[in-house]
Amino acid sequence: MHMNPFLGRACIIILLNISLLVLPAPGLAQKSGQEGKEVMVFAAMSMRKPLSELAGMFEKDNPSVTIRFNFAGSGILSQQIISGATADIYVSSSGRDMALVEEKGLIEKSSKHVFARNSMVLVAPRASRVKIKGFKDLGSREVRRIAIGNPKTVSAGLYAEDIFSHYGIKEKIREKLIYGEHTPQICDYVVRGEVDAGVVFFSDYLSRKGNLVFVEKAPPGSNRPVEYPAALIIGRDNTAATVFMGFLRSTDADRVLKENGFMTDRQE
Amino acid sequence: MDSAFFPMMLSLKVSLIATFFVIIIGCTCAYVLSQKSFKGKEIIDVLLTMPLVLPPTVTGYILVVLFGSRGMIGRHLYDLTGYSIMFTWHAAVLCSFVVSLPFMVKTGRAAFESVDRNLVLASHTMGHSELATFFRIIVPLSSKGILAGAILSFARAMGEFGATLMLAGNIPGRTDTMPLAIYAHAATGEWDKAWNMVLLFTFISALFIYCAIRLTGKQKWAWK
Numbered sequence: 001m002h003m004n005p006f007l008g009r010a011c012i013i014i015l016l017n018i019s020l021l022v023l024p025a026p027g028l029a030q031k032s033g034q035e036g037k038e039v040m041v042f043a044a045m046s047m048r049k050p051l052s053e054l055a056g057m058f059e060k061d062n063p064s065v066t067i068r069f070n071f072a073g074s075g076i077l078s079q080q081i082i083s084g085a086t087a088d089i090y091v092s093s094s095g096r097d098m099a100l101v102e103e104k105g106l107i108e109k110s111s112k113h114v115f116a117r118n119s120m121v122l123v124a125p126r127a128s129r130v131k132i133k134g135f136k137d138l139g140s141r142e143v144r145r146i147a148i149g150n151p152k153t154v155s156a157g158l159y160a161e162d163i164f165s166h167y168g169i170k171e172k173i174r175e176k177l178i179y180g181e182h183t184p185q186i187c188d189y190v191v192r193g194e195v196d197a198g199v200v201f202f203s204d205y206l207s208r209k210g211n212l213v214f215v216e217k218a219p220p221g222s223n224r225p226v227e228y229p230a231a232l233i234i235g236r237d238n239t240a241a242t243v244f245m246g247f248l249r250s251t252d253a254d255r256v257l258k259e260n261g262f263m264t265d266r267q268e
Numbered sequence: 269m270d271s272a273f274f275p276m277m278l279s280l281k282v283s284l285i286a287t288f289f290v291i292i293i294g295c296t297c298a299y300v301l302s303q304k305s306f307k308g309k310e311i312i313d314v315l316l317t318m319p320l321v322l323p324p325t326v327t328g329y330i331l332v333v334l335f336g337s338r339g340m341i342g343r344h345l346y347d348l349t350g351y352s353i354m355f356t357w358h359a360a361v362l363c364s365f366v367v368s369l370p371f372m373v374k375t376g377r378a379a380f381e382s383v384d385r386n387l388v389l390a391s392h393t394m395g396h397s398e399l400a401t402f403f404r405i406i407v408p409l410s411s412k413g414i415l416a417g418a419i420l421s422f423a424r425a426m427g428e429f430g431a432t433l434m435l436a437g438n439i440p441g442r443t444d445t446m447p448l449a450i451y452a453h454a455a456t457g458e459w460d461k462a463w464n465m466v467l468l469f470t471f472i473s474a475l476f477i478y479c480a481i482r483l484t485g486k487q488k489w490a491w492k
Contacts, residue, residue, distance in 0.1 A: 073455075075455070075456060076455050079455065079456060079457040082457065083457070145355065150438070150452075152452075152455075152456045153455055153456055177439070178355050178437050178439060179437065179438060179439060179440075180437075181438075192332075192336055192337070192338055193336075193337050193338045194336060194337050194338075194352070194354045194355070195355075
């Protein structure tokens with residue numbers, strides 16, 4: 001059988017792609033020199049806004065440093081770091097995922113600290129037919145779909161399950177749950193009215209305030225504390241990363257975090 | 269292997285149903301494109317081919333805009349019946365259907381075009397209606413091509429991931445087809461579970477491609 005034209009074309013496409021991968025990327029090669037320093041931050045998706053803002057401020061003060069981010073669910077990031085991804089700093093939205101990385105001996109223990117806190121809220125779409133007054137109502141028949149983070153990979157999902165257990169509705173609503181990959185996606189499901197309610201961070205609600213209805217804040221003690229630990233990854237020896245870690249605890253960082261709906265331990 | 273069972277059955281169910289509709293609608297489109305000439309024919313051809321080249325996220329985005337509960341079409345469906353396709357396995361069928369349709373249309377069209385025009389004209393002359401000609405002359409003469417198109421469509425439907433993730437979500441026990449389950453396992457570091465499914469999936473796909481190659485035999489492929 002002669003080679004069919006599709007296979008021939010596919011081969012050419014594959015070869016072109018390989019050549020793209022093999023060719024050196026000029027931008028990256030230059031950056032690793034003595035001039036510019038790069039800091040690779042693996043951070044929880046819910047930190048996207050404040051961290052991007054903080055990175056901008058930091059880069060302004062330290063023009064030779066470039067902060068790069070990989071935003072995803074904390075659980076996905078921890079798996080990536082455990083699988084050997086090149087990261088300088090890990091910012092998790094739960095102690096659980098930080099502990100996973102710590103157990104493998106991958107973080108500088110002395111650098112680990114909680115630099116921000118958050119809380120969980122129940123949100124609903126605007127102009128929804130379903131009336132929800134609080135977490136308790138989620139068990140009612142009217143509520144058909146509830147979006148939470150995938151508890152395996154998204155900290156917000158873990159906290160949401162805590163709340164459901166607290167109210168004793170965990171099993172009852174199991175069938176209604178829609179798992180999101182991160183909280184902005186959950187917000188999006190709610191905004192578009194694809195679900196009747198969603199459990200997200202307070203900071204997420206704040207960033208999309210106009211498009212969502214605030215239903216209830218999870219009462220204290222209904223879920224484990226929502227903490228954001230940050231830590232340096234071991235063996236990276238990146239001074240710029242250490243400096244950026246310090247910056248996360250500065251008064252400037254504090255202000256930005258608070259503006260974005262996070263809490264910090266700093267007293268005014 | 270237990271955790272692989274549901275995703276595998278769901279993948280097969282979704283792909284079979286999607287392929288069923290792909291054959292009916294794909295062959296109809298292929299027939300019209302191959303036998304008729306009308307204004308805007310090329311535009312139809314482009315539209316039907318688009319999912320082949322668009323990133324699945326774009327296809328997914330468009331489908332969400334159309335079929336979401338507040339989407340252009342989905343809204344009316346939701347208001348009338350309270351039904352929304354989002355986060356159901358029906359959404360997986362819809363996505364698989366849209367992305368695998370081009371394979372059927374392309375392959376089917378080439379097969380229909382290769383049928384000797386004189387035979388079609390003779391059939392008309394002898395008093396057969398267009399429909400009868402289609403089923404008695406055109407389909408039997410291009411059966412290999414149709415079957416190859418159907419198998420390719422099925423294989424593509426099995427592999428659908430991106431649009432499905434956007435429209436059906438990744439809900440364990442409900443919408444996690446094999447590609448989605450593999451992604452979820454890999455994301456949570458359960459490589460051993462992913463591995464079983466990867467092997468199974470690779471085997472099934474290879475089998476289908478082999479069938480498609482055997483069926484087409486010396487007949488030329490539909491890629492123009």
